[in-house]
Amino acid sequence: MFEKNRLQPLIISLTLVTLLCLQVPVSAADTSKPSARQIEFFELHIRPVLIEKCADCHTGEKDAESTLAVHSRSALIKGGDYGRTIIPGKPQQSLLYQAIQRTHKELKMPPDVDEKLSTETIQHFKRWIEWGAPWPEEKTKPLTKSQPKKAQEKKTQSLTTSHWCFLPRQPVTPPEVNMPEWSQSPIDRFIYARLQKEKLTPTSLASRRTLIRRATFDLTGLPPTPQEVKEFLNDSENDLHAFAKVVDHLLASPAYGERWGRHWLDVARYADTQGDVGDFPIPGAYLYRNWVIDALNADLPYDKFLQAQLSGDILANQEDDPERARQLKIATGFIALSRRFGNTRFEDQHLTIDDTIDTIGRGIMGVTLKCARCHDHKFDPMLATDYYGLYGIFESTLYPTMGASNAPSPTQLVSAENNPDSQQKINDYWDLLSRYQHQIRNHFRPWLKPILKEYAEVAAKIKVANKTGQPTEKLEARRQKLLATHNGKFQQLMEHGLPWLKQEKARLVKQPPAEMLYAVIDGKPHHAQLHRRGNPGNKGEVVPRQFINVISKTKPDLDQKKSGREELANWITDPDHPLTARVIVNRLWYHHFGQGLVKTVDNLGVLGDAPSHPLLLDYLANQLIEHQWSLKALHRQMMLSRVYRLDSTDLIENRIRDPENVSLWKFSRKRLDAESLRDAMLFVSGQLDREPGGPHPFKPWHKKGYSLNGPFHEVYPSKKRSVYLMTQRLFKHPFLGLFNGPETNETTATRNSSNLPTQALYLMNSPFLPELAEAFAKRTLQANTTEQKQIQSAYQITFSRNPTPTEQADFSQTLNAYRKLLRKEFPDNPAAVNLKAWTGLSKVLLTSNEFFFID
Amino acid sequence: MHNPAFINRRDLLQVGLGSTAGLLLPSALPADLTSPHHRPQARHVIMLYMSGGYSHVDTFDPKPELTKRHDQSIGSEEKAAVSGQPISKRFLKAPLWKFRPNQACGTQVSDLFPHIRKMMHEVALIRSMNSDHRDHGEATLQLHTGSTTTAMPGIGAWLSYGLKSFNENLPSHIVISEHRPYNGPQLWDANFLPAINGGVQVVPGNDPIPFLKSPTSHARQQLELSLLEKMNQHHLKQRKHDTQLAGRVASFTAAEGLQQQAPEALDLTKETLTTLKSYGVEQGDQSSYAAQCIMARRLVERGVRFVEIIDAVGACRDNWDAAHRDISSHEKYARRVDQPIAALMQDLKQRGLLEDTLLVFCTEFGRSPWAQDGKGTKSRTHHPNAYSCWLAGGSVRGGVVHGETDDIGNYVVKDLVHVHDFHATILHIMGLNHEKLTYRHAGRDFRLTDVHGHVVKDILTT
Numbered sequence A: 001m002f003e004k005n006r007l008q009p010l011i012i013s014l015t016l017v018t019l020l021c022l023q024v025p026v027s028a029a030d031t032s033k034p035s036a037r038q039i040e041f042f043e044l045h046i047r048p049v050l051i052e053k054c055a056d057c058h059t060g061e062k063d064a065e066s067t068l069a070v071h072s073r074s075a076l077i078k079g080g081d082y083g084r085t086i087i088p089g090k091p092q093q094s095l096l097y098q099a100i101q102r103t104h105k106e107l108k109m110p111p112d113v114d115e116k117l118s119t120e121t122i123q124h125f126k127r128w129i130e131w132g133a134p135w136p137e138e139k140t141k142p143l144t145k146s147q148p149k150k151a152q153e154k155k156t157q158s159l160t161t162s163h164w165c166f167l168p169r170q171p172v173t174p175p176e177v178n179m180p181e182w183s184q185s186p187i188d189r190f191i192y193a194r195l196q197k198e199k200l201t202p203t204s205l206a207s208r209r210t211l212i213r214r215a216t217f218d219l220t221g222l223p224p225t226p227q228e229v230k231e232f233l234n235d236s237e238n239d240l241h242a243f244a245k246v247v248d249h250l251l252a253s254p255a256y257g258e259r260w261g262r263h264w265l266d267v268a269r270y271a272d273t274q275g276d277v278g279d280f281p282i283p284g285a286y287l288y289r290n291w292v293i294d295a296l297n298a299d300l301p302y303d304k305f306l307q308a309q310l311s312g313d314i315l316a317n318q319e320d321d322p323e324r325a326r327q328l329k330i331a332t333g334f335i336a337l338s339r340r341f342g343n344t345r346f347e348d349q350h351l352t353i354d355d356t357i358d359t360i361g362r363g364i365m366g367v368t369l370k371c372a373r374c375h376d377h378k379f380d381p382m383l384a385t386d387y388y389g390l391y392g393i394f395e396s397t398l399y400p401t402m403g404a405s406n407a408p409s410p411t412q413l414v415s416a417e418n419n420p421d422s423q424q425k426i427n428d429y430w431d432l433l434s435r436y437q438h439q440i441r442n443h444f445r446p447w448l449k450p451i452l453k454e455y456a457e458v459a460a461k462i463k464v465a466n467k468t469g470q471p472t473e474k475l476e477a478r479r480q481k482l483l484a485t486h487n488g489k490f491q492q493l494m495e496h497g498l499p500w501l502k503q504e505k506a507r508l509v510k511q512p513p514a515e516m517l518y519a520v521i522d523g524k525p526h527h528a529q530l531h532r533r534g535n536p537g538n539k540g541e542v543v544p545r546q547f548i549n550v551i552s553k554t555k556p557d558l559d560q561k562k563s564g565r566e567e568l569a570n571w572i573t574d575p576d577h578p579l580t581a582r583v584i585v586n587r588l589w590y591h592h593f594g595q596g597l598v599k600t601v602d603n604l605g606v607l608g609d610a611p612s613h614p615l616l617l618d619y620l621a622n623q624l625i626e627h628q629w630s631l632k633a634l635h636r637q638m639m640l641s642r643v644y645r646l647d648s649t650d651l652i653e654n655r656i657r658d659p660e661n662v663s664l665w666k667f668s669r670k671r672l673d674a675e676s677l678r679d680a681m682l683f684v685s686g687q688l689d690r691e692p693g694g695p696h697p698f699k700p701w702h703k704k705g706y707s708l709n710g711p712f713h714e715v716y717p718s719k720k721r722s723v724y725l726m727t728q729r730l731f732k733h734p735f736l737g738l739f740n741g742p743e744t745n746e747t748t749a750t751r752n753s754s755n756l757p758t759q760a761l762y763l764m765n766s767p768f769l770p771e772l773a774e775a776f777a778k779r780t781l782q783a784n785t786t787e788q789k790q791i792q793s794a795y796q797i798t799f800s801r802n803p804t805p806t807e808q809a810d811f812s813q814t815l816n817a818y819r820k821l822l823r824k825e826f827p828d829n830p831a832a833v834n835l836k837a838w839t840g841l842s843k844v845l846l847t848s849n850e851f852f853f854i855d
Numbered sequence B: 001m002h003n004p005a006f007i008n009r010r011d012l013l014q015v016g017l018g019s020t021a022g023l024l025l026p027s028a029l030p031a032d033l034t035s036p037h038h039r040p041q042a043r044h045v046i047m048l049y050m051s052g053g054y055s056h057v058d059t060f061d062p063k064p065e066l067t068k069r070h071d072q073s074i075g076s077e078e079k080a081a082v083s084g085q086p087i088s089k090r091f092l093k094a095p096l097w098k099f100r101p102n103q104a105c106g107t108q109v110s111d112l113f114p115h116i117r118k119m120m121h122e123v124a125l126i127r128s129m130n131s132d133h134r135d136h137g138e139a140t141l142q143l144h145t146g147s148t149t150t151a152m153p154g155i156g157a158w159l160s161y162g163l164k165s166f167n168e169n170l171p172s173h174i175v176i177s178e179h180r181p182y183n184g185p186q187l188w189d190a191n192f193l194p195a196i197n198g199g200v201q202v203v204p205g206n207d208p209i210p211f212l213k214s215p216t217s218h219a220r221q222q223l224e225l226s227l228l229e230k231m232n233q234h235h236l237k238q239r240k241h242d243t244q245l246a247g248r249v250a251s252f253t254a255a256e257g258l259q260q261q262a263p264e265a266l267d268l269t270k271e272t273l274t275t276l277k278s279y280g281v282e283q284g285d286q287s288s289y290a291a292q293c294i295m296a297r298r299l300v301e302r303g304v305r306f307v308e309i310i311d312a313v314g315a316c317r318d319n320w321d322a323a324h325r326d327i328s329s330h331e332k333y334a335r336r337v338d339q340p341i342a343a344l345m346q347d348l349k350q351r352g353l354l355e356d357t358l359l360v361f362c363t364e365f366g367r368s369p370w371a372q373d374g375k376g377t378k379s380r381t382h383h384p385n386a387y388s389c390w391l392a393g394g395s396v397r398g399g400v401v402h403g404e405t406d407d408i409g410n411y412v413v414k415d416l417v418h419v420h421d422f423h424a425t426i427l428h429i430m431g432l433n434h435e436k437l438t439y440r441h442a443g444r445d446f447r448l449t450d451v452h453g454h455v456v457k458d459i460l461t462t
Helices: A007-023 A026-031 A036-054 A073-078 A097-101 A119-130 A150-161 A186-197 A208-220 A226-234 A241-252 A255-269 A285-297 A302-316 A322-331 A349-366 A384-395 A421-444 A449-468 A473-490 A491-496 A496-510 A565-572 A582-592 A614-626 A631-639 A652-657 A674-684 A734-738 A756-764 A768-783 A787-799 A805-825 A830-846 B004-015 B065-067 B116-118 B134-144 B155-163 B218-237 B243-266 B273-279 B289-301 B327-350 B419-429
Strands: A528-531 A539-543 B044-050 B072-076 B089-092 B097-103 B106-108 B123-132 B175-176 B201-204 B308-312 B358-364 B366-372 B382-383 B389-391 B399-403 B410-413 B437-441 B442-445
Touching: A026 A255, A036 A119, A036 B201, A073 B366, A097 A119, A119 A322, A186 A208, A186 A614, A208 A226, A208 A241, A208 A255, A208 A631, A226 A241, A226 A787, A241 A255, A241 A631, A255 A285, A255 A349, A255 A582, A285 A302, A285 A322, A302 A322, A302 A565, A302 A582, A302 B044, A349 A384, A349 A449, A349 A582, A349 B366, A384 A528, A384 A539, A384 A565, A421 A491, A421 A496, A421 A565, A449 A473, A473 A491, A491 A496, A491 A528, A491 A674, A496 B123, A582 A614, A582 A631, A631 A805, A674 A734, A674 A768, A756 A768, A756 B218, A756 B243, A768 A830, A805 A830, A805 B218, B044 B155, B044 B289, B044 B327, B089 B366, B123 B410, B123 B419, B134 B155, B155 B175, B155 B308, B155 B419, B273 B327, B289 B308, B289 B327, B308 B327, B327 B358, B327 B437, B366 B389, B389 B419
Parallel strands: B044 B308, B044 B358, B123 B399, B175 B201, B175 B308
Antiparallel strands: A528 A539, B072 B089, B097 B106, B123 B389, B358 B389, B366 B382, B437 B442
16 A cells, blocks of 8 residues: 555666666576476476475466466566566575565565465575576476466455445335334334244333433434423323424434534545645635535435535536535535645545545445555455546546645636636636745745856846847847746746746735635546556556446446546446445444444445345335435434434343343433534533534635644634534544544544543633533523422523432532632632532533543 | 443543552553553563654665765655656765764664663664655654654554553553644544544643643632532433443543653652662752653653653754754754663663564654755755664664665665555554554544554564
8 A cells, every 4th residue: 555656666676687687697597498407496496486485476477466377487687676686696686585584675475474484495496497497398387376377366356245235225115013013103113023033032112311411412413402302291282293293393403414424524624724735725715514404404316416416517517506506516525625635736546436436435435445446356256447447537527625835826726607717717827826826935945045146147148238238149048048947837937037927926816716616527538547556656557437336237338528427426326326325224224223234334345344234224214215315214213213312221131131232222322522512511501602604714825834843733712513614634632632533544433432531631621611611600590499490490401400419419519518618718709619510510500421421 | 333332432442440549660560451452572561652754774774885975976766856847967965973883783873872882782773664655744644643644643642542542540642742843733632533542742841731720729629529529420321321420530540640740650750769860860850851861761661551752842943854954963863862762761771671572763764865955065855765763672672783775875675664554553563453453443443553554573583
């Protein structure tokens, strides 16, 4: 994976070796006929080793890992990707010898150190090469391989996979179960059938209080208000109907999009920065974030949701309404937000594209396509050619950038307007700005100074010559030559000087030609070359743009004038695609139930876990398509099942037989995720700002550049919901990072929830908690007159329930003890004492397990 | 994929083993806390990372040829030394400092490190280091994580993951970094490994670890914590057998332990004057590089697995990076670390800790044998082709030199040690097989050494 630049010295040393060889008479070794003794030596000591240790991989076949073949002397001399393998007569300079000696930087053969050749064998090779690598005369008779055709067999096998996730879904009928309360919802029939089979008795239904808390956090990431709890508790309708009202109410809340949008942003490895060494901020990223939130709130069908993100710019061309076209372009932020690398714009672009492919692979299709970058996938039926088929599509796509350390100005931003002229204007605009910027930034470089000086001299001489009427042709020629140095990149600096450049830049900055988006558009469509072993410096065959062959029935007929993203989006969202619907159903299930029907939510492939309820998964995937890809319908179906409404109490018998609750005999308790924790703390303290988030207060691009030594790093304090917080790739948010918040560097399927001492330390000692606790305390004290009511209200707000008499007494006692302590510190201020005591104990409520976990 | 049950168990193991506080010396450690692949030859690592790339030809790799051929041309660069800059002509540059041998083993070290030179008989010097990238960010990332590009767990996180902690009141992985290094916290992030393995940053000074001090009086904090404990226990009683809930209760106990122990571990006031003097620490100094070295020793004494000191002065604006800068600035950086590091080695040895502690002295790349800005100029550019790092302590053979560069220090000519090999060797010394220390993530098993790495056995005694 990390082969970048390692070839450089090698290529040079190889060139040297080759040059050296030309000077010595290698031909002698080449042509002299080997002696019988030498041939015997070869058959005894060399050929067996080549067969045993090398020939399995070094077949010389087209699809082999290496292009080197070891079946003949000439093949060995010809060599593979690294050039000549043996130089007859020169063991020390022979790659083969260096590789088996394991002194070569890159090649250490055999690869497994445990199979290292013995010193004796290595000496044999040394002697053999010294002799000129004698080989018996033969017509390139192939060596017998120790395990014939291994590689080929593997490939055919894998391409006709029987692995479930690549096979089409079948129509599924829910099984019949003879238990009335478990047969109302189709989901329950699948669940109960398995429970019966496993002889597990499910727990009883959760209380209404538990349920509303669970559902409200689940759909909105916030706790229910005491009023909402009260209404639900007092609803005289039957449990299911009353709960259905709650679910519908929550699905209609704008907080739904904020919560589930965040789940999608995990998939999309959303961040407000690029991830390059300076971690340049992306001021327009928030538009994509808000698009996701709005799309989910509007229940945009999931297929349309994906199509917009993969090909919104292409779809926008067919859109008349300018705002709708703009929104479609914004949606391609999904691709545009791929991670960036290095110092320069588009450095390691192959890794940026890899991130796109990985995000589509694991994020949308639940397969580790990324593994086919360096070689055919080792386990799943996906070939390197599948990977590079997709790669071509994204190599034909123009990614935007906000700049990089060495060129801190944006480029390839996308016009929000729907006409090609405005895009052209934007491209010209950034070209010009980049050129000016480059000159401004480098005007002082030592390597430039002599040229600038000479230019000034020549220009002055021309002026004088013009005045005195002397010929200027020679001087003019020199001037032109100077202007053209460094590819003409410093022309304006020479002609107009630095102040002019700065002035021009300032003028241009104030006059952007149109609104510009951090989105993608098509570049020049072409097919990509395969990167051997994932190394972009080692290009192989041209691979036509295509999708995953084991799934595509036919090769796609891609529009030669476009990248192919639209076709890709249509292929992915085809109702018959075996992966897309299953993956999103499984994601929803994971978020509702705490674990997926397939536990490895982003890997349904061979190395992923098998589905716990395979028929249910397919049933729900079919349902999703039947309901026109409506996610809200799917939520409703899942949440109104009996299995969702089960209690989370433990049953000892079940716990022993199914400790991880795979059969879903109970509801699995879960810790709130980082965003819900922060939002809930702010919410119950009355501090949460419910306004949707807009742009972040980044400095404009022309005011500040970033670099390795001075990367962008900010935490913009805000009391808005966590989904609206600025998230970086290089630095984590102090709260979200500590509580297992989003991973912004790659697509994420599941969040961990560790309980660390450093988290506890934060809750004990950070200023965030006392601030909220004080607000909470004030709120509680103001709204209630007696201490008893105050305690009850505090419990209602934080836990959606009343305290038990014991709890009430404990709380009261601690309050008294606290006040007693404080009276020594503040003898004359009883109000302050009470507030401080309440603040201390409010902190306890906000950091308790009951607040952190959902039953 | 992460297995939550597994993580919980691990987290529990690390926080829930009671509060057997105190000074656990390595020799008194319960064996079952560790799970190495083979018999470890060291139990702790102190990594001394010199940020910016010190020049190997001015420090640990003597090249008399450079002095002889000073100002001689060797043609143009093959590739711009710093991406985006023009290719320049190369003229060799003589080292500014004289090399002299260590009296016992003969290993040559320049006058930049007179104190470390005296300790070279304890050191296995590698003169054949090699890394993949010529820019600081990428090379620093590789030195820590193996990868030049993608964010991955660092070596400290891997060691913590593989070996766990000796002292549940202190983190297993601590990074003393006064300033933000290249790539910031990505160097010690747990990334896909369980979060407990992420490094805890110590910033020497008044507030070394964030949120270590209670904002209220101890008595008030105790009142709050006792009510919290009561409520949590009550909650847990109705939800027995939930390891997550129990783990979170334990995490508060551990946080109290950390609140209590960490300041003590980082407090140098109890060090003797003799010790302070040997490091060159003035009384009251709690933040100099020398003070950081004592802190590292104190942390190791208290059972911390992996301590790294990152010498990223001035947020890398004033570090070993001598690109377009006078190489003589090396003097000032060397003076900062030379005596303290030698003293640390001696101190560990005196206390019998050196055989349990692996010292890793390293940088992200070397510097060019030629002047960067043309003939006779003062700077040297980035040079990943060849550079020098060293190991000491544990089972490392003292007084040996491994690997060789050509006569100007441009390329490695013998026993090349790539960063992956360096990592494999460190893991090996710590009892871990770099091919077996894996974590399943994103559909495959990840390793610190990716698909590379060979243990450099020549520098080990066993």
